[in-house]
Amino acid sequence: MKFNLDNFNAxxxxxxxxxxxxxxxxxxxxxYKNEVEGIEFDHTQKTLDYDFGTQQDSEPNDxxxxxxxxxxxxxxxxxxxxxxxxxGANVLYLNISAKPTDWNTVFKGIHIEYIHIIIAFEQESExxxxxxxxxxxxxxxxxxxxxxLRTYDIKPVxxxxxxxxxxxxxxxxxxxxxxxxxxxxxxxxxxxxxxxEPNNISFEIGxxxxxxxxxxKVRALKxxxxxxxxKNNKAIPKTSILGRMGWTNKSLKDPDTNILRQTTESISSIxxxxxxxxxxxxxxxxxxxxxxxxxxLALNISHILKEESYLTKVNDPMRGAYLSExxxxxxxxxxxxxxxxxxxxxxxxxxxxxxxxxxxxxxxLKSEAFEKAEHELIGINLFKNAxxxxxxxxxxxxxxxFDYLIFExxxxx
Numbered sequence: 364m365k366f367n368l369d370n371f372n373a374x375x376x377x378x379x380x381x382x383x384x385x386x387x388x389x390x391x392x393x394x395y396k397n398e399v400e401g402i403e404f405d406h407t408q409k410t411l412d413y414d415f416g417t418q419q420d421s422e423p424n425d426x427x428x429x430x431x432x433x434x435x436x437x438x439x440x441x442x443x444x445x446x447x448x449x450x451g452a453n454v455l456y457l458n459i460s461a462k463p464t465d466w467n468t469v470f471k472g473i474h475i476e477y478i479h480i481i482i483a484f485e486q487e488s489e490x491x492x493x494x495x496x497x498x499x500x501x502x503x504x505x506x507x508x509x510x511x512l513r514t515y516d517i518k519p520v521x522x523x524x525x526x527x528x529x530x531x532x533x534x535x536x537x538x539x540x541x542x543x544x545x546x547x548x549x550x551x552x553x554x555x556x557x558x559x560e561p562n563n564i565s566f567e568i569g570x571x572x573x574x575x576x577x578x579x580k581v582r583a584l585k586x587x588x589x590x591x592x593x594k595n596n597k598a599i600p601k602t603s604i605l606g607r608m609g610w611t612n613k614s615l616k617d618p619d620t621n622i623l624r625q626t627t628e629s630i631s632s633i634x635x636x637x638x639x640x641x642x643x644x645x646x647x648x649x650x651x652x653x654x655x656x657x658x659x660l661a662l663n664i665s666h667i668l669k670e671e672s673y674l675t676k677v678n679d680p681m682r683g684a685y686l687s688e689x690x691x692x693x694x695x696x697x698x699x700x701x702x703x704x705x706x707x708x709x710x711x712x713x714x715x716x717x718x719x720x721x722x723x724x725x726x727x728l729k730s731e732a733f734e735k736a737e738h739e740l741i742g743i744n745l746f747k748n749a750x751x752x753x754x755x756x757x758x759x760x761x762x763x764x765f766d767y768l769i770f771e772x773x774x775x776x
Contacts, residue, residue: 535569
């Protein structure tokens with residue numbers, strides 16, 4: 364049977380809007396509004412006048428699988444790192460404690476030349492011993508995580524020739540909105556231009572639960588960094604971004620729901636174009652921090668997405684879709700405005716105070732939305748698990764005077 368498409372009426376925008384209102388019982392304008400992010404727009408607009416696609420990325424998307432290795436005891440950390448590598452991780456994120464570190468034990472049996480290493484130092488004291496330990500040939504495989512709001516001397520890192528990864532993860536975990544996150548790390552990254560080559564600068568950001576917003580956040584960061592490099596007449600390498608899935612919306616009372624959250628967060632960051640993802644075990648800050656089962660699940664999410672989702676085959680899959688382009692556009696506008704303000708301020712202490720004021724508001728808005736169940740989290744404030752769980756939240760990190768914002772932990776307080 365042959366269908367004659369000429370018999371169908373041309374689509375009518377107003378008829379479509381009326382149909383949406385009738386089916387969703389929407390009243391007034393069909394607009395998207397996010398008070399925390401300062402975003403509002405009509406999401407039934409007919410045409411797009413902009414395209415923020417990642418033209419710099421010509422190859423199909425792929426990403427590194429990152430394992431988080433807290434180095435409290437060198438031998439334990441080494442065994443855990445080797446176990447993660449055997450399970451398919453190809454990036455190791457080492458968090459170094461303040462105590463003196465035996466680097467030979469940490470890296471025993473690890474061939475740095477075949478993987479990438481990211482290292483965060485809690486204290487500067489261990490940085491120099493690491494610089495002295497690492498052979499020159501391995502430095503291209505190592506990135507040093509740099510906190511943009513911390514005051515310390517990065518000159519030794521630059522002189523040693525390491526790559527730098529500007530860390531915005533903690534801001535996301537304490538409740539900062541996307542504008543504060545991106546403008547802060549871009550402000551610091553811009554200060555590195557001229558001190559090191561652009562291909563030595565990368566970023567790490569926290570990925571939250573708002574699928575399209577987080578996707579747009581990654582795309583906006585890539586576009587803004589390219590724009591900053593262009594204004595400084597610098598060559599534009601592929602922007603390298605590590606997307607980290609943290610604990611804000613995770614549950615210990617109903618831990619299986621975390622797999623769904625970690626998966627959707629991973630898909631949004633991958634679709635935005637991150638270079639690597641780090642899915643933290645949901646039990647990291649609990650009474651069972653070394654539970655290998657949940658650490659293995661976190662690693663396996665990446666494997667399943669790579670082998671079964673075909674996300675590696677398509678680059679920037681949301682390019683051209685109105686919602687992702689509009690969100691990217693609004694984030695770019697707002698981030699650029701705040702970035703310019705930070706440039707004018709120059710004083711880091713003033714910037715930190717402004718961020719703290721903003722954080723007070725965003726944390727209050729997020730907590731209120733959660734308490735009113737406007738932000739629904741299955742197993743936490745919706746369809747709670749009736750079974751008593753022995754595992755509990757333990758102490759969480761504090762950044763800028765704010766504890767990590769974990770909704771379920773707040774319920775138990």
